[in-house]
Amino acid sequence: MRKKYPTDLSKREWSRIEKHFRVSYKKGGRPPKYSKCEILNAILYVLRTGCQWRNLPHDFPLWKAVHEQFRRWKKQRIFEKVNYDITKYSRSKMGRSEEPSACIVDSQSVKITEKGGSKVMMGAKKVNGRKRHIITDTQGFVLGCYVGAASENDRDGVKMVLDDMKEKYSNIKKMWADMGYQGKDLKTHIEEEHGIDIEIVKRPPCRFWVHKDTPPELLPQRDPGFAVQPRRWVVERTFAWINRNRRLSKEYDLLTTSTESFIYLAMSKVMLSREYA
Numbered sequence: 704m705r706k707k708y709p710t711d712l713s714k715r716e717w718s719r720i721e722k723h724f725r726v727s728y729k730k731g732g733r734p735p736k737y738s739k740c741e742i743l744n745a746i747l748y749v750l751r752t753g754c755q756w757r758n759l760p761h762d763f764p765l766w767k768a769v770h771e772q773f774r775r776w777k778k779q780r781i782f783e784k785v786n787y788d789i790t791k792y793s794r795s796k797m798g799r800s801e802e803p804s805a806c807i808v809d810s811q812s813v814k815i816t817e818k819g820g821s822k823v824m825m826g827a828k829k830v831n832g833r834k835r836h837i838i839t840d841t842q843g844f845v846l847g848c849y850v851g852a853a854s855e856n857d858r859d860g861v862k863m864v865l866d867d868m869k870e871k872y873s874n875i876k877k878m879w880a881d882m883g884y885q886g887k888d889l890k891t892h893i894e895e896e897h898g899i900d901i902e903i904v905k906r907p908p909c910r911f912w913v914h915k916d917t918p919p920e921l922l923p924q925r926d927p928g929f930a931v932q933p934r935r936w937v938v939e940r941t942f943a944w945i946n947r948n949r950r951l952s953k954e955y956d957l958l959t960t961s962t963e964s965f966i967y968l969a970m971s972k973v974m975l976s977r978e979y980a
Contacts, residue, residue, distance in 0.1 A: 705762035710747040712740065716975045719792070723785050724776075737764035745769040747972060750965055753949025777964045786967040787871060789974045790844045796978065803840035805877040808861050808884065809938040810836045812853050815954040833954045836860035837966070838868065838878075841934075843941040845970040846872055850959035857883040865897050879904050879934040904935050945969050 717740050724739040745763040749756065759766045776782060791801040815832035834855055837848040847868035849860055861884060878893070878901045885903045893899050945951050948969050956962050 708744070708748060710751045711744045712747070712975070713979055715979045717743075719975065719979070720785050720789070720971070723781055723788065737768055739772075742769050742772045746773050746968070750948050750950045750968060750972075753952065753955070773961075773964075777960060782964045782967040782971070786845060786971045789971050789978075790840070790846070793844060793974045793978060794840070794842065797842070799842075800874075802872060802874040803846065804874050805841055805879075806838050806846060806872075806875050807841070807879045807934055807938040808836070808838045808864070809881060809935065809942070810834050810857050810860055810883070811942050813951075813954050833959065833962070834860065835962070835966070836864050837938065837941065838864050839938050839941050841937060843937045843944070844974065845941060845966065848963050848966050850954075850962045850966075858886060858889045861889070862892065865893065865899075869897060875899055877902065881935055882906075941970070944973050 721740075724743065726739075741764055745759055745766075746769060748754070748759065748763065749769075756766045756770045759769060763769065794803070795801050812834050813832050832853050833850055834853045834857075835848065835850050836857070838846045838861070840846055847864040849863040849867065851860055851863070861880070875897070876899060878899050880901055880903055882903055882905060884901065890901055893901050945966055948965070950965055951962070951969060954962060956965075
């Protein structure tokens, strides 16, 4: 028996998600050398500490086996399925419907490392890296995510996320977003394709801008620090939960699908810890 790490799953947590990792082996095949729980604990260690696969502690399974299993689960979208299952369970435990009817969308620009794939500069924020687009419910649970170039427009990113989660969440009728998602084309597209009404949460105006031949225009207030915005603070809190994991503090992975899998896994661990604390 190895010593227990803070990132390890408890017996109750593992029993809740074990069904997603069961594999039916052909008769006569060699039994697996490592348990699925131990491999998942090793992946959670990488997620939390941010260490390289090769630098996994020796009391975990061999790093090559852990990395190969991570790749298989990623291709099978196991982490996404686990997040979907725990989200429904957590919502029902809170007395809410399993299927959310409202959501919040936002994006986050993250710097990329030397080996983290192609580098693209985002003009406004001067961030050389990638952009993470996530959609959460009103509790902050991740419903869908998409990782793309930092130069990619927010309006294009939300379309990718909605298309991916269309079959899973069909009851969503309301969406809140910041001013980066305003525009008639996007509003019309989301209403026609997904039946969702998008509402832009704007900052309270405090200044006027006087044009030469038009009436004065009220401009948004510019505060020097962070100000909590209605509804949108929920998704900002979710980003804070995700960024507690060092693997997600920057873009370390070459493939964007790996980052998406880590996001789903990080959110699943948050919900499991809350339910079985």
